[in-house]
Amino acid sequence: MAVHKQQVLVSRSKLHAVIGGGGLAGSLLALVLAKRGYRVTVLEKRSDLRGKDAPGGRSINLALSERGMYALGNVGLAEKALKQTIPMRGRLIHNTDGSTNFLPYSRHPHEFIRSVSRPGLNRLLLEEASNHPNIKLFFECSVVEVDQQEKTIVVQDAQGTLSKRSFDLLFGADGAGSAIRKSLGLESADVFSSEMLEHSYKELEMPSLENGDFAMSPEALHIWPRGTYMLIALPNLNRSFTCTLFLPNDGAPGFNQLTDADTLRAFFNDQFADAVRLLPSLEHDFFSNPTGSLGTIRCSSWTTSGHSLLLGDAAHAIVPFFGQGMNCAFEDVSVLSEMMDQTQEIDWPSLMGAFESSRIPNTNAIADMALENYIEMRDLVADEGFRLRRRVALELENRFPKQFKPRYSLVSFERVPYKVVQETGRNQSEILLTLCQDVTDFEHVDWTLAEQLVSRLPSLDGEAH
Ligand SMILES: Cc1cc2nc3c(=O)[nH]c(=O)nc-3n(C[C@H](O)[C@H](O)[C@H](O)COP(=O)(O)OP(=O)(O)OC[C@H]3O[C@@H](n4cnc5c(N)ncnc54)[C@H](O)[C@@H]3O)c2cc1C
Numbered sequence: 170m171a172v173h174k175q176q177v178l179v180s181r182s183k184l185h186a187v188i189g190g191g192g193l194a195g196s197l198l199a200l201v202l203a204k205r206g207y208r209v210t211v212l213e214k215r216s217d218l219r220g221k222d223a224p225g226g227r228s229i230n231l232a233l234s235e236r237g238m239y240a241l242g243n244v245g246l247a248e249k250a251l252k253q254t255i256p257m258r259g260r261l262i263h264n265t266d267g268s269t270n271f272l273p274y275s276r277h278p279h280e281f282i283r284s285v286s287r288p289g290l291n292r293l294l295l296e297e298a299s300n301h302p303n304i305k306l307f308f309e310c311s312v313v314e315v316d317q318q319e320k321t322i323v324v325q326d327a328q329g330t331l332s333k334r335s336f337d338l339l340f341g342a343d344g345a346g347s348a349i350r351k352s353l354g355l356e357s358a359d360v361f362s363s364e365m366l367e368h369s370y371k372e373l374e375m376p377s378l379e380n381g382d383f384a385m386s387p388e389a390l391h392i393w394p395r396g397t398y399m400l401i402a403l404p405n406l407n408r409s410f411t412c413t414l415f416l417p418n419d420g421a422p423g424f425n426q427l428t429d430a431d432t433l434r435a436f437f438n439d440q441f442a443d444a445v446r447l448l449p450s451l452e453h454d455f456f457s458n459p460t461g462s463l464g465t466i467r468c469s470s471w472t473t474s475g476h477s478l479l480l481g482d483a484a485h486a487i488v489p490f491f492g493q494g495m496n497c498a499f500e501d502v503s504v505l506s507e508m509m510d511q512t513q514e515i516d517w518p519s520l521m522g523a524f525e526s527s528r529i530p531n532t533n534a535i536a537d538m539a540l541e542n543y544i545e546m547r548d549l550v551a552d553e554g555f556r557l558r559r560r561v562a563l564e565l566e567n568r569f570p571k572q573f574k575p576r577y578s579l580v581s582f583e584r585v586p587y588k589v590v591q592e593t594g595r596n597q598s599e600i601l602l603t604l605c606q607d608v609t610d611f612e613h614v615d616w617t618l619a620e621q622l623v624s625r626l627p628s629l630d631g632e633a634h
Pocket residue numbers: 189190191192193194195212213214215230231232233310311312313342343344345346347348349370413461480481482483489491492493494495496497498
């Protein structure tokens with residue numbers, strides 16, 4: 170058995186896997202393949218992040234949850250990654266009158282999400298990859314074309330020089346605007362759709378106070394929900410917060426209206442009065458940071474010819490309102506690596522096909538749920554009815570832990586497939602609406618009816634990946 174395993178490793182080590190994109194998904198995938206004996210080349214368009222600050226000196230952070238942590242654990246990086254994170258135990262809602270409400274994410278103390286620096290996490294993965302003998306990293310190298318017949322790619326370096334490289338396996342982890350996807354012919358109308366949101370985002374910095382403390386509680390994801398738009402803030406290790414304004418492109422208010430410093434300040438004074446005094450560089454940040462667009466990309470085909478595969482945002486970019494884009498991209502890598510481990514001699518064309526069939530229903534489900542969550546974050550969290558339903562949901566979990574785990578928890582604290590979560594969430598939502606329809610306070614919820622309704626739900630046991 171030991172000899173056979175070694176032979177497989179030798180034959181794998183002859184395979185040369187090229188990964189286009191050394192972002193979060195690409196650098197994690199490099200580690201997974203290298204640990205299984207593949208020779209891996211990572212081609213990254215940007216310059217080497219290691220030792221450098223984020224673009225424009227901005228701190229860009231993300232919410233990391235169970236799916237992402239699990240994937241990092243699989244390559245032995247859970248502990249190092251954890252050191253870079255700050256726990257966020259719930260949403261802190263900032264109302265227009267300056268009052269706040271804390272809505273916990275869970276009733277279990279061990280269930281929370283974590284704020285992490287995107288470049289920091291990418292650096293950690295690249296650092297680990299650069300130390301692996303099977304991995305070669307090339308920066309300022311863009312994949313511009315793929316020849317599937319010849320199994321070659323054309324790469325452009327920073328000077329604009331073009332060169333050819335060959336591959337046995339090609340992975341497109343080059344993000345939402347993937348050049349690999351385009352070159353593989355996976356952008357035709359029958360397999361590809363891109364829906365842009367009519368809202369965009371802008372990042373703003375909230376520095377630490379003069380005494381070095383956080384300006385607000387670091388234990389929460391802060392939200393200023395304002396109906397058709399919102400401001401959010403996540404904490405950074407340097408005790409600053411990165412705030413993100415999500416706003417319609419055109420409207421009242423909209424990005425099209427905020428064109429001068431006076432209008433901008435008046436809008437913030439009116440809508441985010443408790444935040445504005447903590448944003449000393451509001452005008453500078455707003456007018457110098459780029460306005461980011463948001464959209465959903467769905468592909469019904471991620472693989473061609475059995476030797477090329479898309480994953481991460483290149484295959485399924487989603488809007489950021491469930492905090493799952495990176496977590497889902499990392500989960501792609503975990504699922505692929507589990508599928509690789511299930512077979513001794515990998516037949517890549519069938520493995521890529523099976524991967525695509527198993528992942529697409531799940532990535533479509535999280536794309537839908539992320540769109541729904543925008544309405545929850547920017548509007549519903551300020552609504553009394555929503556808060557009652559949320560409290561009832563946590564109590565149902567308390568009373569019926571085998572049958573009821575709120576949708577947010579299933580997405581963020583479990584690895585139940587997204588498609589199953591989506592279906593479970595629909596059933597739960599009906600139960601919560603029934604229980605809360607004529608009720609204005611928690612004390613009047615009919616728990617006998619709750620038991621009857623919940624008993625009809627399938628058990629959640631055994632639904633993890
Ligand atoms: C505002 C905002 C907030 C977000 N918040 C969260 C969150 O809280 N939690 C969460 O899980 N996700 C979040 N996301 C989503 C998350 O950022 C993405 O899902 C994640 O970065 C996807 O990783 P990726 O490696 O697939 O793509 P990317 O991170 O985009 O990496 C792609 C890499 O490929 C490189 N590249 C591009 N073209 C080429 C080429 N032709 N050749 C070679 N290299 C190339 C790029 O330079 C880049 O390094 C958020 C996204 C946004 C916009």
